[in-house]
Amino acid sequence: MAQVELSNISKRFGAVEVISGLNLSIEDGAFCALLGPSGCGKSTMLRMIAGLEEVTDGTIRIGTEDVTHAAPKSRGTAMVFQSYALYPHLTVAENITFSMSLAGAPKAKQREAAERVAKMLQLTHLLDRRPAALSGGQRQRVAIGRALVRDPKVFLFDEPLSNLDALLRVQMRLELAKLHGDLKTTMIYVTHDQVEAMTLADLIVVLDKGKIAQAGSPWELYNRPANRFVAGFIGSPAMNFLKGQGDGQGVVLPDGTRLAVAQHMAKGAPVELGIRPEHVKVATEGPIRGRASVVEYLGNTSYAYVETDHGPMVVEADDQPVKAGDQLALVPDLAKAHVFDATGQAL
Amino acid sequence: MNAKSIRRWNLVGGALTGLTLIVAIFWAFPIYWAVVTTFKFEQDVVKAGVDWLPIRWTVEAYINALFNTKLGLWYLNSLATSLMITLLVLLTSAAAGYAISQLNFPGRRVLWWLILASFMVPIPALIINHFVLMSQMGLLNTLTAVVLPQLIAPVTVMIYKQFFDSVPKDFREAALMDGASQWQLLFRLYLPMNWGITTALAIITFIGAWNNFLWPFLAVTTEDKMNVTVGITQVTDAFGVKYARQLSSAVLAGLPVAVVYLLFQRRVTQAIMLTAGIKG
Numbered sequence A: 001m002a003q004v005e006l007s008n009i010s011k012r013f014g015a016v017e018v019i020s021g022l023n024l025s026i027e028d029g030a031f032c033a034l035l036g037p038s039g040c041g042k043s044t045m046l047r048m049i050a051g052l053e054e055v056t057d058g059t060i061r062i063g064t065e066d067v068t069h070a071a072p073k074s075r076g077t078a079m080v081f082q083s084y085a086l087y088p089h090l091t092v093a094e095n096i097t098f099s100m101s102l103a104g105a106p107k108a109k110q111r112e113a114a115e116r117v118a119k120m121l122q123l124t125h126l127l128d129r130r131p132a133a134l135s136g137g138q139r140q141r142v143a144i145g146r147a148l149v150r151d152p153k154v155f156l157f158d159e160p161l162s163n164l165d166a167l168l169r170v171q172m173r174l175e176l177a178k179l180h181g182d183l184k185t186t187m188i189y190v191t192h193d194q195v196e197a198m199t200l201a202d203l204i205v206v207l208d209k210g211k212i213a214q215a216g217s218p219w220e221l222y223n224r225p226a227n228r229f230v231a232g233f234i235g236s237p238a239m240n241f242l243k244g245q246g247d248g249q250g251v252v253l254p255d256g257t258r259l260a261v262a263q264h265m266a267k268g269a270p271v272e273l274g275i276r277p278e279h280v281k282v283a284t285e286g287p288i289r290g291r292a293s294v295v296e297y298l299g300n301t302s303y304a305y306v307e308t309d310h311g312p313m314v315v316e317a318d319d320q321p322v323k324a325g326d327q328l329a330l331v332p333d334l335a336k337a338h339v340f341d342a343t344g345q346a347l
Numbered sequence B: 001m002n003a004k005s006i007r008r009w010n011l012v013g014g015a016l017t018g019l020t021l022i023v024a025i026f027w028a029f030p031i032y033w034a035v036v037t038t039f040k041f042e043q044d045v046v047k048a049g050v051d052w053l054p055i056r057w058t059v060e061a062y063i064n065a066l067f068n069t070k071l072g073l074w075y076l077n078s079l080a081t082s083l084m085i086t087l088l089v090l091l092t093s094a095a096a097g098y099a100i101s102q103l104n105f106p107g108r109r110v111l112w113w114l115i116l117a118s119f120m121v122p123i124p125a126l127i128i129n130h131f132v133l134m135s136q137m138g139l140l141n142t143l144t145a146v147v148l149p150q151l152i153a154p155v156t157v158m159i160y161k162q163f164f165d166s167v168p169k170d171f172r173e174a175a176l177m178d179g180a181s182q183w184q185l186l187f188r189l190y191l192p193m194n195w196g197i198t199t200a201l202a203i204i205t206f207i208g209a210w211n212n213f214l215w216p217f218l219a220v221t222t223e224d225k226m227n228v229t230v231g232i233t234q235v236t237d238a239f240g241v242k243y244a245r246q247l248s249s250a251v252l253a254g255l256p257v258a259v260v261y262l263l264f265q266r267r268v269t270q271a272i273m274l275t276a277g278i279k280g
């Protein structure tokens, strides 16, 4: 077990800077999710921690050790790949204990370790099969077993669930949460699925073009987004944004409507008001008017996509039946509203 | 397809089968004739007329080949050199293919181009150089001299490189995380993942080495160091040509290759297709 410290990490591929000046501290035993859109550098970050990719600049510490230039095997990390990368010519047991076999551990010891890990992951009856004869979920478990057997200080996962179907994904997510609860080992988990990140992690790091947009608990990210990028990225359906101008403790929309908020702004400053779909009520009277174009019924709730004078908005219409084509008035709960300045920073 | 076009199709198919059959007969006849001849008495061989089967059967020619010549020794020489060549060629080719495919070292591209270039040079063009080199090293008339020049196998290197290139990067990285060294990567991951290729290449290298004639013929002049292919040219008689005897030693010389071929038919075909893919 160990904390992970990244200081001033940069990574360039040729002239392209993929990660720039990144600082991050992950506590011992934390479950940290690296979240971000495709191409933002999540995998690159993880591979640098694993030692599969050289860092261009900066230092990486695992525990008390500086591992910036250490070989992958001597960092005490184990990785689960998106493709699983199970060795096709070896059985499940041999796959799990490949690292021990490379290190020359006695056969009996290997078998014992394989059986111990297999029991944790319900793989016991599959130990003598080859990967080709396994289902996706079973392969996933073998890949986790291979990491587990090394008893690493830090587990690294690169989108481990993205090749599984929706049902299995939820199940494996729970198993991973349980595993983390049992082992209490530091885990770093790359995903572009915010539900995975929100449900699994204590610490979510949102990356945007190689920089940390915000790092914090799921609660912080959802309720206190530091900037417009995080506000728009976390939450589904996404937050609504309305352009306007600041006016003391209010935002003036282009049509002159003034919405009173808690935040302070200079008069006339261009700002954006952010409000989540569940914080907008459908009513008969309200400051924003529009026409519902599509209504999605989800059973427990429904979402109405509304064309307003200020652009499209999504609202959660759970206590009032709404049909496509209805003229609606919307009442935002302005105590829950977020305001972002021209640079996208939250006020 | 209507009935007419089916009939036409069958006709074309039939004609092709017939043609293949005729070619096969042309090809197989000399072998048949050689084998049949070895079971004849020498007088019957030179008798006028065609005997499809021996009038009187005998294995005298084989007894002569096995006991009055050094065929046994030649067999051993062939076996030793061919196995040695196969082993060394595969080992060096796999290592070279791995290095060129997976390692980053200065001169990698140059090395690769050299191997490609050496593949453009036909071996017979180098045979004089090989001879002079072996003679200067004082190796002529040894099995080492037979083996050394046959270790040049650019095609095997190229095939290994191709296959190692196509191994997904994740396997390599997973093994690196598991603590594999470069040798372990090669012998525990890349080779085992491509066993089929190694067996195919082993068979075709072995057959090539066993059948090779020109170089062993030049490198060795003492009977004791000869390969089977060279040795059988020595089965002549002071009293003129003895067809049955010569052919029986030829049949014995070719037998191991035929057996290998029959046992590993599928692998051999695969190997030939592999090398053909590169030779174009």
Ligand SMILES: Nc1ncnc2c1ncn2[C@@H]1O[C@H](COP(=O)(O)OP(=O)(O)OP(=O)(O)O)[C@@H](O)[C@H]1O
Pocket: A013, A018, A036, A037, A038, A039, A040, A041, A042, A043, A044, A045, A192
């Ligand atoms: N070996 C490489 N050479 C050049 N550019 C690279 C290399 N590897 C990654 N990149 C670039 O670095 C950027 C980040 O890549 P990375 O794989 O880390 O993205 P990611 O966040 O994991 O995306 P995804 O969610 O699609 O997996 C991308 O723009 C990619 O094109």
Ligand SMILES: [Mg+2]
Pocket: A042, A043, A044
């Ligand atoms: Mg990725």
